[in-house]
Amino acid sequence: MTTNNLIEVTSLTTGYGSVVVHENLNFTIKKNDFCSVIGGSGSGKTTLLRSLICLLKPISGSIKMFDKEIWELEETERTILLRRISVLFQEGALFSGLTILDNLSFPLIEFSGLNKNRSKDIAKFWLSKVGLEDEVINKLPSELSGGMKKRAALARALILEPEILFLDEPTSGLDPIAARKFDELLKVLHDEFNMTVFMISHDVISILNLSTDIMVLGKGKMIVKDKKEKVINSSDKWISEYFSSGLRQN
Amino acid sequence: MNIEVTNNKDIYKISINGRWDMSNAGKFINSLQSSLSNIPKSKKLSIEISDQTNLPLGIILELGNILKEAKNSLSLAVLEVNFGNNDLESIYKTISSTVLTKEKAVVKDELLVRIGKGYSEFVSELNKVLVFICLIVKEIINSVYHFRTRLRYKEIVSQIDSCGVLALPITALVNFLIGIVITYLLGNQLQYYGANLFVVDGIASSMTRELSPILVAIIVAGRSGSSFAAQLGSMRLNQEVEALEVMGLSANNILVIPRIIALMIIMPLLVVVGDIFGILGGMVIGTLQLDVGIDNFIERLYQVLKLQNIYVGMVKAPFFALFISAIGCRLGLSAEPNSVSIGNNTTSTVVQSIVSVILLNAIFAVIFTNLGI
Numbered sequence: 001m002t003t004n005n006l007i008e009v010t011s012l013t014t015g016y017g018s019v020v021v022h023e024n025l026n027f028t029i030k031k032n033d034f035c036s037v038i039g040g041s042g043s044g045k046t047t048l049l050r051s052l053i054c055l056l057k058p059i060s061g062s063i064k065m066f067d068k069e070i071w072e073l074e075e076t077e078r079t080i081l082l083r084r085i086s087v088l089f090q091e092g093a094l095f096s097g098l099t100i101l102d103n104l105s106f107p108l109i110e111f112s113g114l115n116k117n118r119s120k121d122i123a124k125f126w127l128s129k130v131g132l133e134d135e136v137i138n139k140l141p142s143e144l145s146g147g148m149k150k151r152a153a154l155a156r157a158l159i160l161e162p163e164i165l166f167l168d169e170p171t172s173g174l175d176p177i178a179a180r181k182f183d184e185l186l187k188v189l190h191d192e193f194n195m196t197v198f199m200i201s202h203d204v205i206s207i208l209n210l211s212t213d214i215m216v217l218g219k220g221k222m223i224v225k226d227k228k229e230k231v232i233n234s235s236d237k238w239i240s241e242y243f244s245s246g247l248r249q250n
Numbered sequence: 251m252n253i254e255v256t257n258n259k260d261i262y263k264i265s266i267n268g269r270w271d272m273s274n275a276g277k278f279i280n281s282l283q284s285s286l287s288n289i290p291k292s293k294k295l296s297i298e299i300s301d302q303t304n305l306p307l308g309i310i311l312e313l314g315n316i317l318k319e320a321k322n323s324l325s326l327a328v329l330e331v332n333f334g335n336n337d338l339e340s341i342y343k344t345i346s347s348t349v350l351t352k353e354k355a356v357v358k359d360e361l362l363v364r365i366g367k368g369y370s371e372f373v374s375e376l377n378k379v380l381v382f383i384c385l386i387v388k389e390i391i392n393s394v395y396h397f398r399t400r401l402r403y404k405e406i407v408s409q410i411d412s413c414g415v416l417a418l419p420i421t422a423l424v425n426f427l428i429g430i431v432i433t434y435l436l437g438n439q440l441q442y443y444g445a446n447l448f449v450v451d452g453i454a455s456s457m458t459r460e461l462s463p464i465l466v467a468i469i470v471a472g473r474s475g476s477s478f479a480a481q482l483g484s485m486r487l488n489q490e491v492e493a494l495e496v497m498g499l500s501a502n503n504i505l506v507i508p509r510i511i512a513l514m515i516i517m518p519l520l521v522v523v524g525d526i527f528g529i530l531g532g533m534v535i536g537t538l539q540l541d542v543g544i545d546n547f548i549e550r551l552y553q554v555l556k557l558q559n560i561y562v563g564m565v566k567a568p569f570f571a572l573f574i575s576a577i578g579c580r581l582g583l584s585a586e587p588n589s590v591s592i593g594n595n596t597t598s599t600v601v602q603s604i605v606s607v608i609l610l611n612a613i614f615a616v617i618f619t620n621l622g623i
C-alpha cells in the first residue's frame with residue numbers, strides 16, 4: 001500500500017534451463033501505466049511475460065507484484081494474486097472443446113460463485129464490448145476467424161475485471177480496421193476503467209496510440225524503459241528505425 | 251463490503267457499501283437477493299450507492315438485471331437508484347439499457363428417435379471404416395506393385411520401433427500372466443482325472459490359435475491405435491494436415507500408410523512373442539503347481555504344438571493390425587479441431603478396434619472351421 005508500483009522487477013535474469021534469455025532487468029510498472037514492450041523476434045518478450053505471470057521461474061532476481069514477491073508465495077496466495085491479473089496469450093488460448101460462451105463463463109463460475117445463467121449475461125455483455133455478435137456464443141473456437149478468436153479471448157481475459165492486463169501481440173493477425181478497433185477498446189479499458197496494461201506488440205500505431213511507457217528489449221538485455229515521448233525521440237539507431245519502418249509499413 | 255436494508259414506514263432503502271470485485275460477485279448477488287426477498291410487495295424502494303462504493307461492471311450489470319426482475323415480481327411502487335457523487339452512475343445507465351437476448355430452449359429427442367439415430371450412426375460409421383480400409387488397401391497395393399507413390403521406409407521403421415519393439419515387454423508380461431492363469435484353471439480341472447499332462451495340449455493350442463492374437467490385438471489397440479488417433483488429431487488441430495495437403499502431399503500417403511504397414515508387419519511377430527511367453531507361463535505353473543516335470547512339459551509340447559495353429563494366429567494378426575491402424579488413423583484425421591473431439595475419437599478408436607477384432611476373429615473361426623484347418 002505504500003508505493004504506487006504494481007510491478008517491481010529488480011536484477012531479473014530469465015531463461016530456459018541454463019540458457020539465459022536476459023540478464024539483470026530492472027523496471028517498475030505503476031498503477032494506470034500502459035507499458036508497451038518492443039524488441040525484435042526472439043528478443044525474449046514472451047519469456048519476460050511468462051516470468052511475470054508465474055509461468056516461468058526466473059533464474060535469479062526479484063519480481064514483486066502488488067508488493068508481494070511472486071515467486072516466493074505459497075500456492076494458495078499465488079492463486080489469489082493471479083486472480084487480480086489476466087493474460088491475453090498470443091494465440092488466444094481459448095479452450096478448444098468449449099463454446100465461446102462456456103469459455104467466458106468458465107472463470108466466472110470458477111471464481112465468482114455465479115451460476116451459469118447469471119454468468120451468461122455478463123459473458124454476453126463482454127462479448128458485445130469486444131464487438132462480437134451474439135450468434136458466436138454457441139460456436140466452438142475453431143469455427144471463428146483469427147480476429148474473432150482474439151476478441152473472444154480478450155473478453156475472457158476481461159471478464160474478472162483484472163487490475164493488470166497482460167497482452168502478447170494483441171493486434172497481430174488482425175486487419176488494420178480491426179486492429180484500430182482493438183486499440184479503441186484497450187484505450188477505453190485503460191482510460192475509463194483505470195486498468196494497468198502490459199502489452200507486447202509489433203504494431204507501431206497501437207503502441208503510439210496507447211502507451212504511456214515503452215520498454216525496448218534487445219539481445220539479452222533491456223535497452224531502455226521510459227515515458228513514451230522520451231523513447232520515441234531517443235537517438236538509438238535501432239529504435240528510430242523501428243518506429244520509422246513501422247509507420248512506413250502502415 | 252456489505253449490503254444493508256433499512257426501512258422507514260413504507261420506504262425501504264438498500265445501501266451498498268465497500269469495494270466489491272468480481273470474485274465476490276456470487277456473494278453480492280446472494281445478499282442482494284436475500285435483502286430484496288425481505289421487502290414486502292408494492293413498497294417504495296431506493297438503492298443507495300455511496301461515494302466510496304466500488305462495483306465492477308459485471309456486478310453493475312447484474313444489479314440492473316436483478317432490479318428489473320424485482321420491480322416486476324414485487325410490483326414496487328417506486329424504484330430509485332441513487333449514486334450520490336459516485337461516478338458509476340453513467341456506467342450504470344449505459345449498462346442497464348443493454349438489452350440481452352433470450353435463448354431458445356433446446357428440444358431433446360425422444361427415446362425412439364435417439365435409438366434410430368444411434369443405429370443409423372453405427373451403420374454409417376461401419377460403412378466409413380470399410381470404405382476407408384478399401385481406399386487405403388488400394389493405395390498400398392498401388393505403391394507396392396506400381397511404384398506410383400514412394401513408400402516411406404524411414405517412417406515405417408520408426409513406427410515399427412514405437413508400435414512393436416516398445417510393445418514387447420508389455421506383450422510378454424500380459425501373455426505370460428494369462429498363460430499362468432489359464433493353465434492353472436485348466437490344471438485344476440484335469441487334476442481330478444490325473445490328466446495333468448494334458449494342460450500342455452490346452453495351453454499350446456489355445457494360446458497360439460486364439461489367446462495370443464486377441465491379447466496382442468487388445469494391447470496394440472490400446473497402445474498404438476489410440477496414439478495414432480491422438481497424434482493425427484492434434485496434427486489436424488495445428489493445421490499440419492492441411493499444410494501437407496496444400497504442399498500437394500497426401501496425408502494418407504505420408505501419415506496413414508506407414509503406420510498401417512508398420513503395424514501389419516510387426517503384429518504377427520508380436521503374436522509369436524506372445525505365444526512363447528504364454529506357453530512359458532503355462533510351463534512355470536505346470537512345473538511349480540501341477541507336478542508336470544519340465545522335461546515332460548517340453549516333450550509333450552513338442553508332440554502337440556501344431557505349426558498350423560501358430561500360422562493361424564499369425565495369419566489373423568495382419569488383418570487385426572489393418573483394422574486397428576485404419577480405425578485409429580481415420581478417427582484421428584476426421585476429428586474436429588478441438589480437444590474434446592480428439593479425446594472422444596481416441597476413445598472410439600479403442601472401442602471400435604476391439605469390437606472389430608473380435609468380429610474378425612469370429613469370421614476367421616468360421617472360415618478356418620469350414621476349411622478344416
Ligand SMILES: Nc1ncnc2c1ncn2[C@@H]1O[C@H](COP(=O)(O)OP(=O)(O)O)[C@@H](O)[C@H]1O
Binds near residue numbers: 039045
Ligand atoms: N520453451 C523454450 N525453451 C527454450 N528456449 C526457448 C523457449 N521459448 C523460447 N525460447 C528461446 O528464448 C528466446 C526468446 O524467445 P521469446 O521470448 O519467445 O521471444 P519473442 O517473444 O521476443 O519473440 C528465443 O531465443 C527462443 O529461442
Ligand SMILES: [Mg+2]
Binds near residue numbers: 046
Ligand atoms: Mg513472442
